[in-house]
Amino acid sequence: MKKLSVILSQHYRPISIAAILDVFQTVNIYYQEQTGLPFFEIRLVALESRDQAPSFHETYVPVPMGEVAQSDLVVIPAFMSGDISAYVRENAGFISWIRQQADKGAEVASCCTGAFLLAATGLLRNKRATSHVTAVKELARAYPDVIVDPDVVVTDDNGIYTSGGATSTFHLLLHILEKYCNRKTAIHTAKTFAIDMDRAQQSYFANWSPSREHQDELVCEAQQRMEDRFRDRLTVEEVIRGLPVSRRNFIRRFKIATGVTPIEYLQRIRIEAAKRMLEQKQENITGVMMQTGYEDAKAFRQLFRKIVGLSPKEYREKYAG
Structure with missing residues (x-):
């Protein structure tokens, strides 16, 4: 029986813990029906003893981490929205314990923003990782030694796992089940929870917004010009017309700032505008292409898919109201 430890962190997101427990409990029921025995020994692990289990899952009574000698798999849930850096500090007591479990051979997985606590252990150093699309930039800034991939749904780097936001947790758990159990079990679980298997990207969930946090006023002016005239076939020369900067120096300064x-x-401004039009069914796809400054349908489709992860047609079918 595999020993599964689910971290009951401070400021955990309840739906994250519930999803983890529900999935593994469902697998145990499935195995009990097939073999008479559960596959996982499930434990909620807390910093200290707690008198009551979480109200959403009273089956599991939290165990103080000092009483857990060894795990095969440790799962870190997502954090609530808020100050993630502060949450990591409040959960610092888990860091050495997670590392000890890994040193003893445990694999470690994080869901969504749980990646910040996983990164704090050092186990993600020089490894691929992801998180919620709104948190990946902060993850990369806070932990520059982590190879952050913002588009993927799940990463698996030598037994250290991460997942993107929200329902990406289910895709991580399916990946783990396929690896620990078999694909048949993963498919059974996917059907039970009505999950589309093998989703590869989360980029189409992202809403990109231009950054103005830098202090370069010239670049800010150029950004405003592009945002005002994104429908036009602008060149760099037109963007900087009248600005005291050469083309080469402008490109360098712009990239440093943004x-x-x-x-x-x-391109990102145009594609975000195209996404909004597709969501609202304001135009047919050709009209959306023209309204956002593109004339070559093939080039538009290729760029849209590269940035969003779906074709314009697939995006409209998925998100149009």
């Missing part, structure tokens, strides 16, 4: 080139910035 993290992307002027062309990439303009």
